[in-house]
Amino acid sequence: MTVAVAFENTSRHFGAVVAVDRVDLVIEEGSFFAMLGPSGSGKTTCLRLISGFERPSEGLIRIFGEDSNDIPPNRRPVNTVFQDYALFPHLDVDDNVAYGLMVRGVPRGRRKDEAGRMLELVKLGGYGRRKPSELSGGQRQRVALARALINRPRVLLLDEPLGALDLKLREQMQDELKAIQETLGITFIFVTHDQGEALSMADQIAVMNEGRVIQTGSPREIYEHPRTRFVADFVGSSNVFPPEVSVSFGEAEAWSSLRPETVSLAPPGTGRVDGHVVSVRYLGASKRVTIAVRDHLVAAIIAADSPVPDQGGGVSLVWPAGSFHVMDDD
Amino acid sequence: MRSERKASVLLKCAAVAGLLFLHLPILLIFLYAFTTEDTSYVFPPPGLTLDWLAVTWNRPDVWQALGLSLRVASVSTVIAIVLGTLCAAAVSKARFFGRETISLLVILPIALPGIITGISLRSAFNILDIPFSTFTIILGHATFCVVVVYNNAIARFRRLSGSLIEASFDLGATGFQTFRYIVLPNLATALLAGGMLAFALSFDEVIVTTFTAGQQQTLPIWMLEELVRPRQRPVTNVVAMVVVVVTFLPILAAYYLTREASSSRST
Known part of the structure; x- marks a missing residue:
């Protein structure tokens, strides 16, 4: 080339x-x-x-x-x-x-x-x-x-x-x-x-x-x-977690990103971490759900027809292994 | 309704009165160009004649004064266009130390009373041992002619976006081509208007001229001299009339030219 x-x-x-x-x-x-x-x-x-x-x-x-x-x-x-x-x-x-x-x-x-x-x-x-x-x-x-x-x-x-x-x-x-x-x-x-x-x-x-x-x-x-x-x-509406949050989510202790579309919802107690729904926004074919896990917000993008608890309702978050992406701290 | 109508009639009267006040004296000048009485202006004129046209035509001093005025006005306008454009280009397109000061110094001569410009030029010419001539008159006039061209050009330069010039270079044009095909066409009407104003300013300038002229007379100075001589007075009126007619045409032309240009450039 x-x-x-x-x-x-x-x-x-x-x-x-x-x-x-x-x-x-x-x-x-x-x-x-x-x-x-x-x-x-x-x-x-x-x-x-x-x-x-x-x-x-x-x-x-x-x-x-x-x-x-x-x-x-x-x-x-x-x-x-x-x-x-x-x-x-x-x-x-x-x-x-x-x-x-x-x-x-x-x-x-x-x-x-x-x-x-x-x-x-x-x-x-x-x-x-x-x-x-x-x-x-x-x-x-x-x-x-x-x-x-x-x-x-x-x-x-x-x-x-x-x-x-x-x-x-x-x-x-x-x-x-x-x-x-x-x-x-x-x-x-x-x-x-x-x-x-x-x-x-x-x-x-x-x-x-x-x-x-x-x-x-x-x-x-x-x-x-x-x-x-x-x-x-800058590039995407990604979830960005500081090292201490990554650790608490069971991942490596480093700045990490997690794409919202890799996150899915499950009934409370069945997924990797539990939290409650803060807001739901419809984006046409999908919807964007913001979930508070302890005092950290996590965004998930899921199909528009999948069931979501009402605001304040408990959910559990699921993501495939290896979804966390480790980044440089700057 | 009634009072509104009354006010508008009043307004019309005021407008007509204003216009008469402005233009009646000019018409009187025209009228006395044809009077038969040649030593004093009496109203109404005792009789009308076309003789003064012929008399004026045959007076060599009129032709000399007119020739000098035209020469001075043309040369100082050309100087003003070249220097004023270059200066406006530098001040609007480049950043350098003392930029604002230069801008102020260029504009100063028009704010300064003509008598100050006149005296300072006269002493400067004396100190430098420059004999008074057509050349010194032209220099004197150029000082204030540059200002009007500069002001017109800089306003246009500010509107001329810098990316136009870059676009021209980007497309392969040389500096000269960019000036010829992009800068000049966008500047042309501003330079025309500025140049005409400069020409007109120079053409009827008296104060600076009296200080910078030697023995020659420009047309306005010739007129001033002529008015105090109680002989063949209507000759002055004939000259004044011709000047009015001749200067009116290019101003009219400039008005229509710039009007068309600005209406087709509406963005």
Whole structure:
């Protein structure tokens, strides 16, 4: 597998602030890669290091093996879909999309054909003569996507691509982005603070916090085997237990995570620990039950049709052996 | 209902009176361009004639003054557009030590009374041994022309999102292409409006000019001199009339140009 982008001990300081802290990261060609983290975790700075709008204070970024530290943004095989789309307000959709070809001196006729093809790809055929101000938010994003793809970049960067869209549009765009990435076969790297988005779209995720990459892996690895408490907290609505609680539950004395969907309910006295029901929330096909065990809350996600005692009722909790996942304490 | 109607009639009267107060003097200037009486302004004019147009046309001093004014206004406007745009770009897009101070210093000349600017420029030219000429008038005018261009440009720069410029680089454009295809088109109407205002300010400037001019006369100074001479007075009125007509056209054009641009940019 070819490596598209590699961070080699890369740091970026802004004065005393360390935005990116000694990051080592390998992003393979053709992958759909997510950089996931809370705001201020350095994920957008990482994106700007790849696009070339920031230079590493230390270390380097390789793009297809080449040290890119001295390559300016306009000569990198990388294009960006900006968070605010950054469409040129004085140009119509056609000219926006064809801009990358225009500045490279491609003749007008070919530019128009190519722009038309890109607009078809993002399902905006026939919108070429409109101005960006005449488009909806979702349409603007499609134009930004077509514009970034027209130069046939080897890597496409997307900065919070779905952040400004409403829920329905967001789900639709997730599917479409995934489909476009599979059609073109190029590397997509996107930045998001939404773990759901990262888990459903990406095939590789890097979880970031305070300028560092905490864990990289497939969505399944990240979700099922969070390496640290931070990842467990941030990535999913997992149960996180301190060492003393883990021990009292009969498990190893260490910070541990327990996925709510592995927990099931049994009559009092028959399971591993006893507690009482605090709340029940319906989630459609399932429901989320919160149970107090001594003074610790445990969440369980069970099928919507399984019986649950009333609030305050006693239950016992059951989980398969090996469900507890031991994590680093940080 | 009744009182409301009364108030609106009153308001109409006030509005008409206000407009007359503003514009009647200008109409009177037009009227006296055609009077037959050439030493004093009597009302009503004893007779009307078109002779003064021909007289004005044949006066070389009018042409000289007009030529100088146009030259000064054009050159200081060009200087103002170049310097004002560059300065606005620096102040709005970069962070550096003394940024706010520079912004203040650029705006200061318009807040300063013209007489202060005039005196300080005059003594500066004296100290530096620069002879008074067209060049010194242009420098004097450029000090306040830069301000209006700067103010227009900086307001537009602030609205121009930084990611537009980054997007252009990202798509492969060079710095020059980004300026040519992205920055300039978004700045154009602001520069047009600023440039016209600068031109108009320079064209009728008197105070700074009296301090920085040598023997030459710009049009406003020529008019001032002409008014105290009791001979061929209507020539001044003819010149004033032509100036009003000629300056009104570009202002009208600018108004329609910027209006169309802003209505099609509604977001």
